[in-house]
Amino acid sequence: MEHVRRFIAERDMFARHLGIEITEAARGYARAVMPLDAHHRNGVGMAHGGAIFAVADLAFAVACNTRGRVSVNLNTSISFLAPGKCGPLTAEAREISAARRVATYEIRITDGEGTLIAICQATAYSKNQPVPGLASAGTPRSAD
Amino acid sequence: MEHVRRFIAERDMFARHLGIEITEAARGYARAVMPLDAHHRNGVGMAHGGAIFAVADLAFAVACNTRGRVSVNLNTSISFLAPGKCGPLTAEAREISAARRVATYEIRITDGEGTLIAICQATAYSKNQPVPGLASAGTPRSAD
Amino acid sequence: MEHVRRFIAERDMFARHLGIEITEAARGYARAVMPLDAHHRNGVGMAHGGAIFAVADLAFAVACNTRGRVSVNLNTSISFLAPGKCGPLTAEAREISAARRVATYEIRITDGEGTLIAICQATAYSKNQPVPGLASAGTPRSAD
Amino acid sequence: MEHVRRFIAERDMFARHLGIEITEAARGYARAVMPLDAHHRNGVGMAHGGAIFAVADLAFAVACNTRGRVSVNLNTSISFLAPGKCGPLTAEAREISAARRVATYEIRITDGEGTLIAICQATAYSKNQPVPGLASAGTPRSAD
Numbered sequence: 001m002e003h004v005r006r007f008i009a010e011r012d013m014f015a016r017h018l019g020i021e022i023t024e025a026a027r028g029y030a031r032a033v034m035p036l037d038a039h040h041r042n043g044v045g046m047a048h049g050g051a052i053f054a055v056a057d058l059a060f061a062v063a064c065n066t067r068g069r070v071s072v073n074l075n076t077s078i079s080f081l082a083p084g085k086c087g088p089l090t091a092e093a094r095e096i097s098a099a100r101r102v103a104t105y106e107i108r109i110t111d112g113e114g115t116l117i118a119i120c121q122a123t124a125y126s127k128n129q130p131v132p133g134l135a136s137a138g139t140p141r142s143a144d
Numbered sequence: 145m146e147h148v149r150r151f152i153a154e155r156d157m158f159a160r161h162l163g164i165e166i167t168e169a170a171r172g173y174a175r176a177v178m179p180l181d182a183h184h185r186n187g188v189g190m191a192h193g194g195a196i197f198a199v200a201d202l203a204f205a206v207a208c209n210t211r212g213r214v215s216v217n218l219n220t221s222i223s224f225l226a227p228g229k230c231g232p233l234t235a236e237a238r239e240i241s242a243a244r245r246v247a248t249y250e251i252r253i254t255d256g257e258g259t260l261i262a263i264c265q266a267t268a269y270s271k272n273q274p275v276p277g278l279a280s281a282g283t284p285r286s287a288d
Numbered sequence: 289m290e291h292v293r294r295f296i297a298e299r300d301m302f303a304r305h306l307g308i309e310i311t312e313a314a315r316g317y318a319r320a321v322m323p324l325d326a327h328h329r330n331g332v333g334m335a336h337g338g339a340i341f342a343v344a345d346l347a348f349a350v351a352c353n354t355r356g357r358v359s360v361n362l363n364t365s366i367s368f369l370a371p372g373k374c375g376p377l378t379a380e381a382r383e384i385s386a387a388r389r390v391a392t393y394e395i396r397i398t399d400g401e402g403t404l405i406a407i408c409q410a411t412a413y414s415k416n417q418p419v420p421g422l423a424s425a426g427t428p429r430s431a432d
Numbered sequence: 433m434e435h436v437r438r439f440i441a442e443r444d445m446f447a448r449h450l451g452i453e454i455t456e457a458a459r460g461y462a463r464a465v466m467p468l469d470a471h472h473r474n475g476v477g478m479a480h481g482g483a484i485f486a487v488a489d490l491a492f493a494v495a496c497n498t499r500g501r502v503s504v505n506l507n508t509s510i511s512f513l514a515p516g517k518c519g520p521l522t523a524e525a526r527e528i529s530a531a532r533r534v535a536t537y538e539i540r541i542t543d544g545e546g547t548l549i550a551i552c553q554a555t556a557y558s559k560n561q562p563v564p565g566l567a568s569a570g571t572p573r574s575a576d
Binding site: 007008011012013014015016017018038039040041042043048049051053057058061072073074075076077079080 | 152157
């Protein structure tokens with residue numbers, strides 16, 4: 001867990017750029033938190049769809065790499081449910097199903113008032129490589 | 145077009161934070177470009193899934209707001225096809241179908257070498273409000 | 289509820305052709321059941337992806353029309369998790385979120401042994417028309 | 433091709449039950465056709481969402497199995513664009529991208545007048561097994 005948090009904090013430059021932190025991780029589960037500052041907002045001052053996806057993707061990346069092999073994001077379907085007005089945004093990723101190479105996750109994103117603002121259904125593919133400090137968490141797939 | 149570019153450049157703080165620019169916009173179409181700097185990358189140095197989604201979302205937002213009414217993102221399915229190694233990333237959104245309130249778009253994202261790295265299928269909902277300088281481009285839906 | 293069951297049984301010819309029955313319906317919720325006969329199976333004898341989608345779509349259609357206005361399916365993302373070996377297949381649709389015109393549902397499909405074989409994330413659009421005996425349940429959208 | 437058509441016609445009982453035929457297949461491509469009879473329609477007389485998905489799924493199944501290894505459907509996102517009023521419905525599946533184990537397809541479904549009524553984005557996983565007469569075409573994934 002501390003290992004995961006440190007990896008994201010030190011190596012994932014995009015997560016750092018957006019201020020995303022991993023606040024919990026367990027087998028098949030992770031929670032990520034992101035502040036909702038001016039630079040996470042769109043032209044009308046709400047949480048940007050891209051920022052909402054980003055925090056969800058980080059939670060998913062950590063959750064699916066907890067299984068010990070490098071996993072990549074094949075596909076994510078995100079539904080936007082309500083505007084995110086206040087931070088921080090919290091994303092929780094939970095494993096729904098896992099076979100040898102493919103796993104499916106659900107991710108729920110809430111705003112600072114606890115309102116559910118988006119949900120995702122995501123599919124991960126596990127490569128035949130051990131996770132080197134969660135090195136490729138959430139990497140869009142490379143030649144598999 | 146110039147109007148759109150300026151709006152994104154000045155008002156969409158998330159797009160600014162990621163250096164995303166709108167380089168073309170026409171009715172039902174838009175192209176957005178984002179550099180691939182260190183802070184757009186994940187722990188293994190590839191384009192971050194969240195960054196790829198962000199540039200796609202911006203192109204989609206502009207494309208669907210070109211129809212003149214405030215449109216919001218209901219759902220986007222993104223499939224990651226290949227790692228993004230070099231920038232800039234370019235996203236092109238094209239309208240596939242549009243009814244009075246709902247429209248469907250396809251978005252293709254390529255890296256600096258022209259490799260197709262992701263595709264999206266996205267659904268937008270048009271509110272009964274004129275676009276005030278494209279004010280809500282890509283806003284996740286508020287109470288409709 | 290009895291009204292709903294009768295409507296599907298009498299008017300939805302596709303549901304009849306596949307033997308799908310609505311076994312429960314409440315505001316924002318529905319359950320549909322389908323036998324797993326030879327004609328619901330694919331070339332290797334498992335539940336066909338199309339049959340799995342069909343029972344899920346029926347549950348979704350009924351669930352979203354319980355809100356009283358004609359609703360249509362805009363988009364459904366279905367993830368297949370495990371093969372369906374034995375029947376009947378049961379699909380349960382639950383409302384995750386509902387705004388004035390747009391609602392989001394989750395659908396879970398289990399086989400006869402209770403194994404979760406697929407999940408869906410679905411977006412419905414409500415027209416400005418009262419449901420005439422749930423007449424258009426699950427109809428892909430017409431000109432809205 | 434003839435091999436494929438015969439396999440679907442003889443072994444895929446669900447496709448038979450709906451009258452779906454494979455009318456063309458090439459590497460990474462397939463076209464399937466389904467009549468639009470009373471039993472393919474919903475309560476208001478339009479093509480049923482489940483029937484539209486079924487013909488799309490068959491085209492996808494054949495297209496992804498043309499690569500020679502057993503492929504299964506991991507996830508499909510289907511967007512409904514317009515009502516299908518007249519038959520036959522035609523689905524064309526095209527490979528967008530293919531890596532060693534994972535491939536992504538786009539499927540377009542048109543009605544008898546050539547109107548685009550739905551599009552799909554679909555992800556397939558290739559098992560390490562040769563296709564035995566396309567035996568598992570489109571099978572939702574089994575333990576991989």
